[in-house]
Amino acid sequence: MNTNSARTKKYLLIGIIVIAAILRLNHINQPLVDAFSWRQSSTAMMADNFYNKNWNIFYPEVSWGGPGPNYQGREFQTVSYLAALLYTVFGQHDWIGRGIPVIFGLWGLFALYQLVRRIWDEQRALASAAVMALLPGSIFIERSFLPDPAMVALITTSLWLLVACLQTGLLRYLLLSGLTGTLGYLSKLPGLIIGLPMIYATLSILKGQHLLRPKKIAAMTAFAVLTILPAVAYYLWARHLALSYPPHHFAGSGNWLWDGGLQNWLGQNYFLARMSERFANWIWTAPVIALVFTGLIILPPGTRQRRTSGDSRQRADSPVKAPWLFHWWMLACVIYYFIGARELVENPWNFHIINPAASALAGHAIISIASGRRHIFFSPSPAAVTAVLLLVIFAFGQRGLRWMYHPYAHESYKLGLALREISEPGDLVVTVSNSFAEPTAIYYSKRRGWVFPPAFAWDREPLKDGTEDIRLFEELRSRGADWIGIVSESLARLRQNHSALVEHISSTCRLESENRNWVIYRILPPDEIRQWSGSSGDGTSLTLNKQQVSSVR
Numbered sequence: 001m002n003t004n005s006a007r008t009k010k011y012l013l014i015g016i017i018v019i020a021a022i023l024r025l026n027h028i029n030q031p032l033v034d035a036f037s038w039r040q041s042s043t044a045m046m047a048d049n050f051y052n053k054n055w056n057i058f059y060p061e062v063s064w065g066g067p068g069p070n071y072q073g074r075e076f077q078t079v080s081y082l083a084a085l086l087y088t089v090f091g092q093h094d095w096i097g098r099g100i101p102v103i104f105g106l107w108g109l110f111a112l113y114q115l116v117r118r119i120w121d122e123q124r125a126l127a128s129a130a131v132m133a134l135l136p137g138s139i140f141i142e143r144s145f146l147p148d149p150a151m152v153a154l155i156t157t158s159l160w161l162l163v164a165c166l167q168t169g170l171l172r173y174l175l176l177s178g179l180t181g182t183l184g185y186l187s188k189l190p191g192l193i194i195g196l197p198m199i200y201a202t203l204s205i206l207k208g209q210h211l212l213r214p215k216k217i218a219a220m221t222a223f224a225v226l227t228i229l230p231a232v233a234y235y236l237w238a239r240h241l242a243l244s245y246p247p248h249h250f251a252g253s254g255n256w257l258w259d260g261g262l263q264n265w266l267g268q269n270y271f272l273a274r275m276s277e278r279f280a281n282w283i284w285t286a287p288v289i290a291l292v293f294t295g296l297i298i299l300p301p302g303t304r305q306r307r308t309s310g311d312s313r314q315r316a317d318s319p320v321k322a323p324w325l326f327h328w329w330m331l332a333c334v335i336y337y338f339i340g341a342r343e344l345v346e347n348p349w350n351f352h353i354i355n356p357a358a359s360a361l362a363g364h365a366i367i368s369i370a371s372g373r374r375h376i377f378f379s380p381s382p383a384a385v386t387a388v389l390l391l392v393i394f395a396f397g398q399r400g401l402r403w404m405y406h407p408y409a410h411e412s413y414k415l416g417l418a419l420r421e422i423s424e425p426g427d428l429v430v431t432v433s434n435s436f437a438e439p440t441a442i443y444y445s446k447r448r449g450w451v452f453p454p455a456f457a458w459d460r461e462p463l464k465d466g467t468e469d470i471r472l473f474e475e476l477r478s479r480g481a482d483w484i485g486i487v488s489e490s491l492a493r494l495r496q497n498h499s500a501l502v503e504h505i506s507s508t509c510r511l512e513s514e515n516r517n518w519v520i521y522r523i524l525p526p527d528e529i530r531q532w533s534g535s536s537g538d539g540t541s542l543t544l545n546k547q548q549v550s551s552v553r
Contacts, residue, residue: 009126013126020105023133025102026139029095031094033408035404036144037409042062049062050084062439064451066448070247071244071245073239073243073253078151079097079104080097082100083096098144101142101145105143105153108153110129112156124360127363128359128360130390131358131362135288136282136401142352151191151353155181157180158177159197162174167205174223185231186231190350192231205322238251247454252343271345278345285400287389291361291393292361295360295361298368300324329354367386411489412433412487413444415445415487415517420445428483430450431452437451437453454472469500473505476523477523483512483522485521
């Protein structure tokens with residue numbers, strides 16, 4: 001490769017990374033109120049509790065399970081702990097929680113480039129990086145306060161370094177691959193699916209080098225086991241935390257094939273309609289879907305190469321590759337979907353693990369289409385074809401992301417700020433946010449408390465007459481709840497479907513503040529309720545009438 005060509009490719013890669021950064025920094029100061037508000041608020045709570053309460057990374061804690069301790073069975077807190085550390089320097093800001101995934105995302109893009117470069121070639125590496133930079137699902141997930149960007153970046157790096165070790169024989173690559181892989185599996189357990197393409201790459205490259213010997217395979221297997229063991233040990237610990245502390249939550253539990261049953265999932269068509277909607281609307285969009293499928297069916301470069309056992313010079317100049325690696329990555333994702341379809345469709349940020357492989361296959365398709373233009377009369381140049389396809393990906397992706405940035409939990413955010421203003425630091429709050437069990441309001445209140453219905457009752461069905469709702473509310477009163485805040489959107493739903501609960505709250509609590517976004521009540525202890533009831537001789541007492549409810553909608 002000549003110097004000018006190498007410099008051009010270097011500048012192209014830098015330009016791709018800069019564009020990726022600009023797209024991911026969009027709305028970087030936005031509060032955690034977008035389409036992923038639920039999960040981001042929980043992640044932010046864990047960072048907040050590390051920073052303000054307990055720096056032990058093995059005890060991740062939320063604030064929506066009561067007075068605490070509320071340790072949870074969660075992934076190793078790579079992202080939230082880094083955020084807590086940065087809080088000590090910059091203070092608590094939402095852009096820190098978003099910025100860390102951005103950095104991981106940009107590194108993951110660079111690692112993907114290096115991986116594709118070793119597996120295929122330079123052109124496809126640049127195209128794959130460009131697709132990853134513009135992919136709407138990657139853009140949005142990699143600016144969200146979530147663990148997935150870290151996990152995906154780390155396992156992509158681990159796979160790249162493993163391939164580098166297999167091709168060069170350098171031990172340092174293997175050690176770095178093990179370290180990044182271990183941290184990736186710890187950061188989120190589904191990262192283990194990268195094991196399938198790793199096995200394929202190992203067998204393919206060693207076979208091509210005529211090094212596929214029992215001792216070599218045994219050594220690689222032992223190294224893989226040692227890499228996985230820390231993750232196994234940590235998640236056993238996480239399970240112990242979930243069983244030992246309220247709200248007894250183990251992340252992702254209940255959403256797997258063995259929980260729902262194959263027959264039940266087949267009856268729901270394996271959630272394919274919801275999955276297709278997510279991919280078509282914003283994770284990939286139609287152009288990327290078409291390119292990924294094209295990349296799957298076009299033979300990857302290197303599949304027709306034939307090597308002779310005695311041509312050591314050829315092996316040195318052209319390292320043995322694993323051309324089907326990204327097909328095996330996609331197969332691993334299919335297996336993941338088979339056992340975890342419900343978890344994936346209900347928490348779609350989990351689909352991020354498929355995006356590097358999808359970007360590589362789409363990049364392969366783009367280069368194949370662009371290089372095939374010479375067979376068409378008056379065809380444009382390969383660079384022009386590539387640019388047009390990337391612009392189409394960008395246009396469709398940005399259109400699909402518009403509704404993802406929408407501040408769905410804005411009322412919850414405002415309610416949280418109001419609760420912080422009206423309550424004292426030791427008070428316990430109950431919140432009814434924009435969506436079911438959303439903890440956004442509790443996070444921004446900087447208080448501890450419960451979402452409603454509380455986590456200990458998520459597996460119960462409320463009775464139609466409202467007695468179960470009222471009983472749950474009274475249980476929270478007995479546990480020391482001091483305030484309840486309800487956003488106006490949810491108040492309207494409660495008035496329609498759970499009117500008995502609304503009437504009970506208004507007759508046993510004191511209305512302290514209200515506006516068009518929320519209402520806040522002071523939860524009165526039983527003796528104070530009797531005192532207020534006795535002093536309300538004019539009949540106005542505490543009851544929220546229909547006119548008041550309507551004014552808050």
